[in-house]
Amino acid sequence: MLNYRHLHYFRTVAKTGAINRAAEKLHLAPQTLSGQISAFEERLGVALFRRSGRRLELTDAGRTALAYADEIFHVGAELEEALQNRLTARVHPFRVGIADAVPKVIAYQLLAPALALAEPLRLACKEGRLEQLAAELSIHRLDMVLADRPLPSNMDIKGYSHPLGECGIAFLAARPVADVLGAGFPDCLHAAPLLIPGEDSALRAPLLRWLERRSIQPAIVGEFDDSALMSAFGQAGAGVFPVPLTTVQEVMRQYQVTELGRTQEIRERFFAISVERRLSHPAVLAVSEAAQRRFQDAVL
Template sequence: MLNYKHLHYFRTVAKAGSLARAAEKLHLTPQTLSGQISGFEARLGVALFRRSGRRLELTDAGRTALTYADEIFGIGAELEEALQTGPTARAHPFRVGIADVVPKTIAYQLLAPALTLAEPVKLVCREDRLAQLAAELSIHRLDMVLADRPLPSNMDIKGYSHPLGECGIAFLAARTVAASMHADFPASLAGAPLLIPGEDSALRVPLLRWLERKGVQPTIVGEFDDSALMSAFGQAGAGVFPVPLTTAKAVRRQYDVVEVGRTLEIRERFFAISVERRLSHPAVVAVSEAARLSLQPQDAD
């Protein structure tokens, strides 16, 4: 049987990043704590940590163990609260993986309806690369993955990709950058500083091909896996940046930027990936139905 005291020690070390800091929190000596962790690893038959200089880094097995540990102690805290405050309607966890290339505004727009269901839902979001999230989905660690592409066929993972919708692209920029560009879009992008999505984004290749077809050569000054980081650089005046047309209004308001042009020739698509061929999870169904309304074909913002 799992030793939960050892699991608690492991979790504390994983959060602290070093034996010394964890030992101080647990009121143990580093030597004692090191022995406890070694015994726990021996009991499990796997290494949970590797050394990186003075820090301890989690191995793949360690990251998996930490995910379970967080849930175990989270449920324990819920149990304690329920016993202290009396019976209440327990929110069922809805675990969603969000591919790191999916814009945060899109993720919120699609997931918000799940929080309005009659049966309470506790939304648990994890952000990572699609390959890692798909692996967790396959072992039912996630209920759904939001991505900008279908599940790649070369992944040895059983899953089904459900199209949520698509929209065109708006190009936004800080006011100072927009003021330096002429009004003839997309020719106005020629020579302009441009921020583009990273290699994991499904938008990257269509965007570059569209620029090539238009005969426009901007100056690419940055590539970003995280759309929020790209927007922050755009807000600071680093360059023009693309966003899904359906979220352009919200991004303009949030980052105080302006639109310099838009196109329907580039389509950004979004998918809900699940282990179900037919959607049945109430929260996943709510997300799918909401997407039909929020990702409108006319791309109005």
């Protein structure tokens, strides 16, 4: 059986990166703590740390162990709180990973239905690269990942990509930029300053191919992993920027920008990635069902 005291010692050392600092926190002698960590590693049959100068670094096994340790102690804290009757109703966590390339407005639109469920839940959102979030999903630290592309087939992770919907693209710009470019979309994009998504975005490649097919050569002045940051630069007049059609009104209102034109030839797609082949988590089901209606009813 797992020794939870050893697990607590291991977690403290992993967080501090040094035996001495961890020993101070735990009110133990460094030699005692070092012996306890060695006993824990021997019990598990793997090395959890390797020395790097004066610091201790986690091995691959150590990183896996820390992820589980964090989850175990988090659940333990929830149990203690529930038993002390601090909660009037059981609040279930809904842990969602949001890939960097997913626009913030889209993320809100997709997740909002989960907050309207009769059973209370606590939404916990984490942003990051899809590969990193998928790894956390695989060890059940996340319930779902929102992404703009399916789970890559070359990843050694068991997961299922559930399509939420797709839409075309609009090109927006600050009013002074739009006035200079004039009418005649999409030809007005030729030589225009253009802001594009970063390399992690599934939209980037089809956008560039569409421009090439139409012999449009804009001046690409910026690349952004974060769509909100791209919109902020667009608001400041740095250039034209693309947004999914389902978010046009919200982005125009929030950033005081205007639409130059739109196309259905470029499609932005969104997925809910889960460890379930068939969705059963109530919050994930709510997200999926509402997304299907939203994309179907959108005026594109």
